[in-house]
Amino acid sequence: MAAPAPAGAAGSPSPPPQLPSPFAELVRSPSSLEKVVLRGSRNCCVEVYLYGGQVTSWKNDNGEELLFLSTKAIFKPPKAIRGGIPICFPQVWYPLSVMASLMFRKCLALTEMHLVMQFGTHGNLEQHGFARNRFWTIDNDPPPLPANPAIKAYVDLILRPSEEDLKIWPHSFEFRLRVALGPSGDLSLTSRIRNTNTDGRPFSYTFAYHTYFSVSDISEVRVEGLETMDYLDNLKAKERFTEQGDAIVFESEVDKVYLAAPSKIAIIDHEKKKTFVVTKEGLPDAVVWNPWDKKAKAMQDFGDGEYKNMLCVEPAAVEKPITLKPGEEWKGRLALSAVPSSYCSGQLDPLKVLQG
Numbered sequence: 001m002a003a004p005a006p007a008g009a010a011g012s013p014s015p016p017p018q019l020p021s022p023f024a025e026l027v028r029s030p031s032s033l034e035k036v037v038l039r040g041s042r043n044c045c046v047e048v049y050l051y052g053g054q055v056t057s058w059k060n061d062n063g064e065e066l067l068f069l070s071t072k073a074i075f076k077p078p079k080a081i082r083g084g085i086p087i088c089f090p091q092v093w094y095p096l097s098v099m100a101s102l103m104f105r106k107c108l109a110l111t112e113m114h115l116v117m118q119f120g121t122h123g124n125l126e127q128h129g130f131a132r133n134r135f136w137t138i139d140n141d142p143p144p145l146p147a148n149p150a151i152k153a154y155v156d157l158i159l160r161p162s163e164e165d166l167k168i169w170p171h172s173f174e175f176r177l178r179v180a181l182g183p184s185g186d187l188s189l190t191s192r193i194r195n196t197n198t199d200g201r202p203f204s205y206t207f208a209y210h211t212y213f214s215v216s217d218i219s220e221v222r223v224e225g226l227e228t229m230d231y232l233d234n235l236k237a238k239e240r241f242t243e244q245g246d247a248i249v250f251e252s253e254v255d256k257v258y259l260a261a262p263s264k265i266a267i268i269d270h271e272k273k274k275t276f277v278v279t280k281e282g283l284p285d286a287v288v289w290n291p292w293d294k295k296a297k298a299m300q301d302f303g304d305g306e307y308k309n310m311l312c313v314e315p316a317a318v319e320k321p322i323t324l325k326p327g328e329e330w331k332g333r334l335a336l337s338a339v340p341s342s343y344c345s346g347q348l349d350p351l352k353v354l355q356g
């Protein structure tokens with residue numbers, strides 16, 4: 001489905017909208033898609049495309065890229081950009097057939113199945129929904145959002161459904177996204193989704209910040225914070241298992257939804273002596289995904305060997321869809337920071353990072 005062209009695309013070009021922050025600039029990328037560049041202290045920088053509302057770059061004060069973006073990413077709507085932080089809404093995979101099989105194996109209560117059916121019945125809702133395949137616009141006058149006054153580099157984007165979208169998901173909504181670069185180089189995404197249905201109908205959706213982290217070598221990476229958690233394994237028909245008791249390491253394809261995961265998760269890149277700290281609010285679950293070699297080869301917009309240098313840890317609301325009545329608003333926040341790992345005895349102290 002072709003994404004609607006950006007406002008003002010045809011005919012006379014609309015003047016570039018003014019951005020509220022002097023630390024934010026709207027530029028046109030070589031692919032001719034527009035992106036906002038947020039500049040922080042020293043070389044800290046974030047880029048977010050209006051297409052998909054997608055962050056594609058987050059650099060630290062050494063100018064080092066912290067997110068993974070495939071060298072084969074396609075910057076041509078309606079294809080989603082492979083990498084950065086795609087926004088999965090109003091659905092995180094979970095094709096209806098899978099829901100039915102979960103129901104059959106009594107993995108889901110009838111109520112949850114009913115909720116999911118509300119949008120599962122719209123068939124052509126593509127995998128991961130459509131928010132990442134649409135043009136967002138800059139919102140210069142968003143409702144006030146309590147924020148740290150020290151954060152100067154930010155941009156507010158908004159997505160509303162087009163007539164086309166309403167045919168595949170018949171619900172009116174306003175999805176506001178604030179992308180902010182903090183004074184110490186941390187990155188935060190705050191989503192506010194409001195049900196603006198005028199017919200009194202609630203709607204339910206699942207959601208994920210599909211975050212691609214850049215890592216030196218996936219076999220040198222550990223994830224702390226998900227030990228002993230229950231998860232649904234996408235590679236085993238979403239069957240439910242319990243994670244073993246110590247850090248997660250990677251030796252093959254992984255595609256798991258950790259349920260009711262802690263609010264902080266640490267991704268330790270041993271070789272780079274760096275730890276990503278992922279903090280989530282309003283997002284109970286976390287998807288962990290690495291395609292490994294076979295699936296990497298099968299993806300046209302992903303290099304065959306690129307699985308070695310990426311890991312997706314995706315704060316999400318998947319197991320229990322979020323339901324909003326008309327007028328209700330949901331807020332989901334992702335905060336990312338990158339800290340040196342070897343700051344004490346050369347080893348990361350997971351408790352310090354996760355409880356700090």
Ligand SMILES: O=P(O)(O)OC[C@H]1O[C@@H](O)[C@H](O)[C@@H](O)[C@@H]1O
Pocket residue numbers: 080093127128210234255256287289314
């Ligand atoms: O190619 P897409 O639609 O971006 O999805 C990539 C991966 O996204 C992950 O979140 C899913 O758990 C995987 O099953 C999926 O393959």
